[in-house]
Amino acid sequence: MHIAEGFLPPLQCALWFAASTPFVIHGAREVIRKAKESPENKMLLAAAGAFTFVLSAIKLPSVTGSSSHPTGTGAGAILFGPPVMAFLGTVVLLFQALLLAHGGLTTLGANVFSMAIVGPWCGYAFYRLVRRVNGPAWLGIFLAMAVADLATYCTTSLQLALAFPDPVSGFAGAVTKFLGIFALTQIPLALAEGVLGILLFGFLGRVVPHELRRLGVLSSKNTGAEKEASHA
Amino acid sequence: MNAQNIAIDAAAWDSPWRRRRVGEKVLLSGSLVMTALLSDPWPGCVLVAAVALVLMLGPARIRPLLVLGVMGAPAVFLLIGTLPVAATWHGMGDLAWGNLGWATDGFALGPLRITPGGVARAAALWAHSLAGTLAVILLATTTPMVDLMGWLRILRIPDPLIEIASLTYRLLFLLLGTTLAIREAQRARLGDVASWRRRWSIVANALGSALITTWDRATRLQAGLEGRGYEDALLTLSPTRARSWAFLLTGGACLAGIWSSSLAWTLWGAR
Known part of the structure; x- marks a missing residue:
């Protein structure tokens, strides 16, 4: 999903940077607040950033000027909230551009907007919605992971369509083209990421329920898993 | 993520450019990235790619095999990524997926049409992207992340x-x-x-x-x-790393050369 270096026209690069900056600054303030709250949080956030990097570095080629891979930002949004992911996602994207030549520096603003802002916020919105209506936790996690992934790819498609409107059918034709091509790889990948999220949080709930409770993912009523873990 | 990617960082630690000021390298790499973005594919982007390669393989002493390994996958990804730009969407209405072959204005592939103009646009995009990526890799292979x-x-x-x-x-x-x-x-x-x-x-x-x-x-x-x-x-x-005027002047001369070549080519084409 990362748009490669040099793919966007200069004006659009600047506009996406301008659009992303307020979210990243807001996220950075949140990160500083969490770091001051407890020094342990610093390490936890760094570990989450590294986890997102490794997960989103697994890339598959996609014929859209971009690539397909799990994003991992849905899990981060559940654990730390979307503002924190705006900052962590920016760090991860910067590392990927420099260490993996994956994404780019001039396209960083556009990539941050899709992967670190739109994806986590959309995923988190679905997660909160399911929790609000007392839906099952697994459904909230599944939707958070899958929707974060799909929202990221839809945003990337729109960004690419804006940059490369089809000479014949214009913006609408370009959106159809990019979304159609992404759908081939991304819909199965998003569903897979959702399933993986359920299994991952199930594992974390069994092994480190206290951490999930500290982060507000598990409510204090959910003591079954913790009891099971302490018995083990 | 694989061994090649970790090798970028290892190469950065070993490169003689590690001892250069980070700000100077960021300035050079950033200027090359911006030049790749703003200049014409020919000769601007080609020259940016050439300068980045010469600097990496020459004074920065990065192994050619490492550069090849690091750039191999992105080059293929970029090539695949430019395909939709080469194609135009004619809609599902008048063309069916069975429509495959040469048409008057290009190669028909169902509702998609690959035209010479589209291929030229895709090639230009690939040149911008590849040159920009090489300029980023120049920084990555000479400057450790820390x-x-x-x-x-x-x-x-x-x-x-x-x-x-x-x-x-x-x-x-x-x-x-x-x-x-x-x-x-x-x-x-x-x-x-x-x-x-x-x-x-x-x-x-x-x-x-x-x-x-x-x-x-x-x-x-x-x-x-x-x-x-x-x-x-x-x-x-x-x-403490001393400012190197020689480094800054050489970098400036490279950029001036790229921009003046682009300008000369544009003026030559306008005549």
């Missing part, structure tokens, strides 16, 4: 943010090593020949275990640092 993080302090980015970014970078290698070790252990226990459903569970357990191990190591790192008096910032000393 040096870049230290340099960010000059830009007055708050310490906690730089520390989290630095820790993320350090934990990457730990997480990668842990994940590989867990996967190896699972394979040794025939995890790869289990049922489809079981394999899903195995992958989730591997990721969960890697995350928990990294958390645990990070917490112990925190305890260790606290024991050594860590309170606010993880400040480290960095060696």
Whole structure:
């Protein structure tokens, strides 16, 4: 999903940077607040950033000027909230551009907007919605992971369509083209990421329920898993 | 992520350019990236790519095989990525997917049409992208990430943010090593020949275990640092590096050469 270096026209690069900056600054303030709250949080956030990097570095080629891979930002949004992911996602994207030549520096603003802002916020919105209506936790996690992934790819498609409107059918034709091509790889990948999220949080709930409770993912009523873990 | 990617960082530590000022390298690489973005594909982007390659293989002493390994995958990705730009969408109305072959204005592929104009646009995009990527790799292969993080302090980015970014970078290698070790252990226990459903569970357990191990190591790192008096910032000393006017002037001359060639080519074409 990362748009490669040099793919966007200069004006659009600047506009996406301008659009992303307020979210990243807001996220950075949140990160500083969490770091001051407890020094342990610093390490936890760094570990989450590294986890997102490794997960989103697994890339598959996609014929859209971009690539397909799990994003991992849905899990981060559940654990730390979307503002924190705006900052962590920016760090991860910067590392990927420099260490993996994956994404780019001039396209960083556009990539941050899709992967670190739109994806986590959309995923988190679905997660909160399911929790609000007392839906099952697994459904909230599944939707958070899958929707974060799909929202990221839809945003990337729109960004690419804006940059490369089809000479014949214009913006609408370009959106159809990019979304159609992404759908081939991304819909199965998003569903897979959702399933993986359920299994991952199930594992974390069994092994480190206290951490999930500290982060507000598990409510204090959910003591079954913790009891099971302490018995083990 | 693979060995080539870690090799970028290793090459950056070994490069003689490591001793150069980070700001000077960022300026050179950033200027080349912007030139690749703003100049014409020919000769601008081609010259940017050539300058980046010559600097990497020459004074920066990066192994050609490493450059080839690092750039191989992105070059293919970029090539595949430009395909939709080469194609135009004619809609599903007048063309069916069975429509395949040469038409009057290009090659028809169902509702898509690949025209000479589209191919030229895609080639130009590939040139911009490849040149820009090479300019980024020039910085990545000559500047270790920790040096870049230290340099960010000059830009007055708050310490906690730089520390989290630095820790993320350090934990990457730990997480990668842990994940590989867990996967190896699972394979040794025939995890790869289990049922489809079981394999899903195995992958989730591997990721969960890697995350928990990294958390645990990070917490112990925190305890260790606290024991050594860590309170606010993880400040480290960095060696004093002198400004190199020769480096700056050479970089400036390269950029001036690229821009004047582009300008000359444009004027020549206008005549």
